[in-house]
Amino acid sequence: MxxxxxxxxxxxxxxxxxxxxxxxxxxxxxxxxxxxxxxxxxxxxxxxxxxxxxxxxxxxxxxxxxxxxxxxxxxxxxxxxxxxxxxxxxxxxxxxxGATIRNCADSAAVLDRAVEGLGSGLDASYVMIRLIEGDVAPVVRRWQAEDTPVGPAPGPDLPPVASQKLQELYDAGVSWYVDDFGELLADSVDPSDAQVATDLRDLPSRHLTALGELHAVAVLATPFGVGDTLLGSVTLIRSRTGQVWRSDEIRAAESVAAGLGPVLQLARLREAEERVTEELRSLDRVKEEFLSTVSHELRTPLSSISGYLELLMDEGEGRLSQRQVNMLEAMDRNATRLQSLIGDLLTLSQIESGAFTTTARCPVDLARLLDATITVIRPAADSVPVALEATHPPDPVVVDGDARQLQRALMNLLSNAVKFTPAGGAVGIDVTAENGQAVVNVSDNGIGIPPEEQKSLFTRFFRASNATELEIPGAGLGLSIVRTIVSNHSGDVRIRSQEGKGTSVTLRLPLLEPNRTREPSR
The missing domain is CATH 1.10.287 (Helix Hairpins)
Structure with a gap:
């Protein structure tokens, strides 16, 4: 009124x-x-x-x-x-x-929310988004109002356009629009705001046909991208007679399109990252299965080899010459080393699959466990030869833990120390209790570790460059497994090393509470 x-x-x-x-x-x-x-x-x-x-x-x-x-x-x-x-x-x-599309989790949702918001907010009959695919830009997402002349049935998509046409608009920083196909420019629009289609013959016939089937009256197309990179365009179509695109509406559409490019690019990057992550997880699963399968397959024949070696060395099949004894001892050492490697691979497989736990806990006397471990490692030390010097207090040093895992950690530390110490060297290991913690220190006067490589010592399959140059065998799994075992026991591992002078590894584990009275495990 x-x-x-x-x-x-x-x-x-x-x-x-x-x-x-x-x-x-x-x-x-x-x-x-x-x-x-x-x-x-x-x-x-x-x-x-x-x-x-x-x-x-x-x-x-x-x-x-x-x-x-x-x-x-x-x-x-x-x-x-x-x-x-x-x-x-x-x-x-x-x-x-803009706020809605920024909160979308993936590129599909970004496109869906963009066409919906533009269509309802700018009173359009149709909204279509094109994305660049090589030399063309097909429609990949569309929205349609309920009151279009074609009814609720979806109207036709617009044909793909040449990417070069959109690139020209994008480089010029303008939009393309036409009002009523007869009045190519509405009186209310400032020509400086957008690129005007001055000749409908610029459009291929198939585009005109598609627009005619949609009963198009006013059409607006604005490109979007990131920086100098064109990603696509947004096309808005009105089908009601008399509707034109006003300057404010064009600016609003261009504002949304300007934000759409970075948001879509970010969503695509997240999706690419998720795909790579999933591929890496898949590769990890394949690797875990391979490690587990190979380890089990190697363990069975190795057990047979070790059994027959033991039989031969016991002279169960007749007396052996010294030369034969030496050969069998070499075979036994290598079989033991292979068995240790298989054990590391199995442990690594369990760690990565989450099956490596410390649920079977009991009181463990680290002093007695150290003596048992030295007994196992001494033949390898004597063959170098490397002296083993162990000290521990007369009283038990008891922790709450998994005896097998803790012995595995000690074995890995001692075997590493022996392996990287030249003939005539010495490996010292001592166990003490201080400030509510059990402290295990393993030191050697071996080749040491270059300073720049020490940060990678706990990385799986990492080997120091000087060990590789000296052709010292190993898989680079020992310290990684030690850290996992110690972490599972709420402990800590520290390494000090000087190249050419030796390495010292210190484990700290919480001592068992005094009220635990069960007999400690070896």
Whole structure:
């Protein structure tokens, strides 16, 4: 309903009474003077009447003109207010769509939310997003309003366009639009805001056909990307007669498109990262299965080899010459080394699969466990030869743990120390208790570790460069397994090493609480 300005209401209320008052005054004046028909005052009275009438008419005319001018100002103010409200609404739409797509988890959701937000926010009949695929840009996502001329059935997609056409628009930083196919530019649009299609013949016939099937009236296409890289374009179509694309609407669409590029690129990067991560997990699973299978397959024949070696060395098949004994001892050492490697591979497989746990805990005396471990490792040390020097207090040093795992950690540390210590060297190992912790220290005067490589010592399959140069055998799994075992027992591992002088490895494990009285395990 058209509003009536306060000035116009004042004019309607008081303009007519003022005129009536003026006419009444004229009547009174006439009544006062007309009876004297023979007198000479009539021309003077008539002149007065005319003056009054003219004055009233001029006043009325001024009031009417003033009312019209005020109405025009009010109308312009109302138009400006509505334009400001619409601009605020479009800004809100652009911000809302931008916030929505930024919260999407994947690229598919980004595209879905973008077409929905643009379609409903900009009163479009159709919204289509193209993505660059080589030399063309096909439609990959679309949205359709419920009240389109084609009804609820999905209308046709627009054909792919040449990527070069979109690249030209993107490089120029402009959009392409057309209004009503007859009026190529709406009066309300500033030509500096967008690129105008001045000739519909620029569009291939198949595009015109598709737009005709969609009953297109106004079409807007704006490209988007990241930096200098074009990713695609957004096309908005209106199908209702008389609709045009206003400057504010074009700017809102361009604002959403400008944010769509970085968000889509980020979503794609996340998805690529997830794909790579999943591929790595798949490779890890394959590797774990391979390690487990190979380890088990090697263990069975190795057990047979070790058994027959033991039988031969016991001279169960006849007396042996010294040369034969030496050969069998070498075979036994290598069989033991292979058995240790298989054990490491099995342990690594269990660690990576999550099956390597310390649920079978009991009190373990590390002093007695150390003596048992030295007994096992001494033949290898004597063959180098390397001296083993072990010390521990007379009282038990008891921790709560898995005896097999803890012995495996000690074995790995001692075998490493013996392996990396040249002939004539020494390996020292001592166990102490201090400040509520059991402390195990294994030191050698071997080849040491280069300073720049020490940070990688606990990495699986890592081997120091000097060990590789000296062709010292090993798989690079020992310290990684030691750290896992110690961590499972709530402990800590520290390494100090100096190249050419030796290495010291220190384990710290929490001592068992005093109220635990079960017999400690060896």
């Amino acid at each position: 058209r509003t009536v300005s306060p000035v116009r209401r004042l004019h309607l209320a008081f303009g007519l009474p003022i005129a009536l008052v003026g006419l009444t005054g004229v009547g009174i004046l006439l009544g006062a003077v007309v009876p004297d028909r023979g007198g000479s005052r009539l021309p003077l009275v008539v002149a007065g009447v005319v003056a009054i009438v003219v004055s009233v008419a001029v006043s009325v005319a001024v009031m009417v003109r003033t009312a019209r001018e005020v109405d025009e100002v009010v109308d312009r103010a109302e138009t400006l207010r509505l334009a400001c409200d619409e601009r605020d609404r479009l800004d809100t739409v652009a911000r809302s769509v």
